Amino acid sequence: MTQNQHYVPKFILRQFLADTDGERVAVYDKQTDKTFVTSIRNVMAENRFNDFLFDDDWMVSFEPIACAAEDQVLPVYKKILETRRLDNSPEEKAALAFLMAFQLLRTKANRDQWQQVEELIVAKVEESGGKMQDVRGWEDWQPATENSLKRAHLLSIRNSIGEFAQIIGTKDFLLAAPADGRSFYLGDNPVCLNNMQTFGPYGNLGLAVTGI
Structure with a gap:
């Protein structure tokens, strides 16, 4: 049975409605350079995004x-x-830090990174004339499947969300509103990292890096 499951919550999508009565949003597709209007049921979601088969028998x-x-x-x-304000109470900061950490980890882009990293490793090993099963610790390696990627992604959320929320909670929180006549846009990966500082080859977009 099909079931669209969102990786950006509908309560956030509802703040960007183009049609309030029909709960529809205007969408820009960067891949096709086209725009369209659709229900929030159909965007930032996938069929059974949060479901996977365990041992080929159990639907989790x-x-x-x-x-x-x-x-x-x-x-x-x-x-x-x-x-339209922050009270900066510990309870509010904890809730917002958790929300941002969860949203940072749960997206489709985050899940895709797991497959991209594996593909890069496999390509590097094969370029060297080897195969993954010859690498120490990878003797039982098998190509990732949709189910194994989902499981690894969901386990990573469980393992990382506490640390991520704690790091975010130490930051200064500011609330911004668009200027008159202007609007914010919402992306399918809505937690954006930006840093004005540079650290050479080490990169500057780590969640705990100075400047984030």
């Missing part, structure tokens, strides 16, 4: 956990929308 779903996590932060999110 992360969706109830994702929904419960969203419900935990929704009251704080709504309060900020209503008051």
Whole structure:
């Protein structure tokens, strides 16, 4: 049975509606350079994005956990929308830090990175004339499947979200609004990292790096 599961929550998508009554958003597709209007049910989501087969027999779903996590932060999110201000209380910062950490980790782009890293490793090994099974520690390696990628991605969320939220929670929080006559745009990977400082070959976009 099909079930669209969002990696950007609908309560965020609802802040960008082009058609309030029909809960529709205007979408720009960078790949095709086309725009269209569609329901929020159809964007920033995939069929069974949070479900995977375990041992080829059990269907495991992360969706109830994702929904419960969203419900935990929704009251704080709504309060900020209503008051248009931050109170900078520990409770508010904790909720927002968790929301941002969860959103940073849960996206399609984050999951795709797992496959891209594997493809780069395999290509490097094969360029050297070897194969993955010859690499120490990779003797039982098998190419990633949709299920194995989903499982690895979801486990990484569990293992990293606490540390990510803690790092984000140490930062200064500011609330911004668009200027009159202007609007914000929402991307399918909506936690954006930007850094004005440079650190040479080490990069500058790590979550705990100075300047982020």
